[in-house]
Amino acid sequence: MQMLKYVLKRVGYSIVTLFVLVALTFFLQRMLPGDPFIGDKALPQATMDALNAKYGLDKSVGEQFLIYLGNCLHGDLGLSLQTNRPVATIIADSFVVSFDLGIRAIIFAFVLGVLLGTVAAIKRGKATDTICMFIALVGVSVPSFIVASILQYFLGLQLTQTLKGAGMGAMFAATGWDSWNSKILPVLALGFGSLAQISRLTRTSMLDVLGQDYIKTAKAKGLSQPAIIWKHALRNAITPVVTVLGPIAAAVLTGAFVVENIFSIPGLGRYFVQSIQTMDYTMISGTTIFYGAFLIAANLVVDLVYGVIDPRVKLEEG
Amino acid sequence: MAKDTKKVVLDVNDLHVSFDTYAGEVKAVRGVTFTLHEGEVLAIVGESGCGKSVTAQTVMKLNPMPPARIPQGEVHLGEHDIVKASEKEMQTLRGKEVSMIFQDPMTCLNPTKPVGKQIVEAIRHHRKLSTAEAKAEAIKYLKMVNIPNAEERAKQYPHEFSGGMRQRAMIAMALSCNPKVLIADEPTTALDVTIQAQIMDLLAEIKEETDTAIILITHDLGVVAGMADRVAVMYAGKIVETGSVEDIFYRNAHPYTQALLKSLPSVDADKTERLVSIAGTPPDLLNPPHGCGFAARCKRCMKICQEEQPPEFTVGEGHVASCWLLHPDCPSPEERGEKDVD
16 A cells, blocks of 8 residues: 555656656757758758648747647657658667666676676675775776677687687677677677676675675574575665666666677667757657656656665655 | 583683784783683683683674684584594584673664574584474473563564573574583673673573573673672783682782772762772783783782782682782791781
């Protein structure tokens, strides 16, 4: 009951946030100089008028906004000014790919990051710790487009060609998102930064937990070190890590624009960037709203999961 | 109930424990010897940092090694040689042969696991029981430590328990595998006074009902008087005096014991009277003194006290103290020209 109330309250906040987001993007893009229909060659005035009338751009901005809002409420994000396809369909088609990439990257980052951080904490001060934390430092400092380019060049191109020369099949594909071997490098590139962040956080939090009295209690029960880590330390150490999963989802999402571009992955990021360049109003608004809603939902899920992991967290005051 | 007929469950002989730190070797325990019989309650008293907790944790090898190490001495728990035991062997002993309850019950239970589950875990680790049987056992022990609605309470998390109840749950967990030795490391220090009394009553009950021997570590002499059979007074990593409760309270022979007792607030004391304290600080165990550890703070210190460690002198039956004043050749206070030592 309390849970339901909490969720409803959060959904309420989310709607307000989304409204502000819609309004801001809508009016900001109209303030940009230029016109969606100005292409390489000038169109006759009559054609321009017809296009403007078709997409409702001949009405006043305020009127357009109200119409857009009304359509949004019906789930209609309009037609793309460039391709004339419904924005919702484009998003639905391409987001499947982006989501696939993103979720793989987050899982990769979370599992390996927690592992790396835990190992580093257990081997604190030893060579293993130094190696783990060096990897993490590199991950935090090097932006994803550099990681992506390096992976693509050395693994996707050089290594694969060497292997091909030796008569073996391709290990990594340098571009695309169809076969399994094309999915490895983008996931690595996209997840690496988050992995680094998660492993550093896990290490700190794990060290803190390992110094707690209840770890001593567990040891006094006769449990072995691995059992103590697995049954008692991990769950407590992971709580702060889960809190950053929201921001990490955002980082992965924005990182995906770049990584998708480098690996020619037909994801949503491409449309998001292109739409701004081509002043595709409906596309800009559509993708922004979608990303906004997605992030808000991701953060809500993280907060709910938090309460499941740590029973002391009572979800009352949002 | 003659002590000699009872089995010795724990035998600690000349135990030394050191910690290797960046500053050097801290000699936290410097030759501690005691035996513990079945069903006996031994209290180890002393001020903070005197090595009482380190001694107790060494019995379970709970101190991380390194930095801790045992350069010298023996610890025998029943037939098990603790000093030589591997970590794997220790894992079969901890919780089963010897278990421990800690000072702060607020932080000693895992906040993300129901209390009952944490007890079940200890039971299942040492006893071949099904989960259902272990659950029943856990509830039985929770009832034994007087937790009301044990069935319901077992499903709750530690944060739903009060401090006193958490300590009870800790005791239930510690007893759940019928250990031969229970180490209670300042079990009441973090609790308020009424709860303290309840926990001590519970420990006294356990003493009566089981044959588990208890090592009670405390700096609270009031707690000691209530339930200990024997008392060991520790100072600067050594036991300076051992004896029965009566020996320690009424026939004490070591100046440190005397000073410690004098610093107890008394009910009949004049309200305006200031609490007596022992002047000075304990010695730095990085560079422990050659002579008696208490020499620098002792009002009756002699020349030899600063030069040589005092051996143990027998004061009465089962009552020994390490102080040069007890040496037969030691001149009497009058001969030394000692004025009022108080």
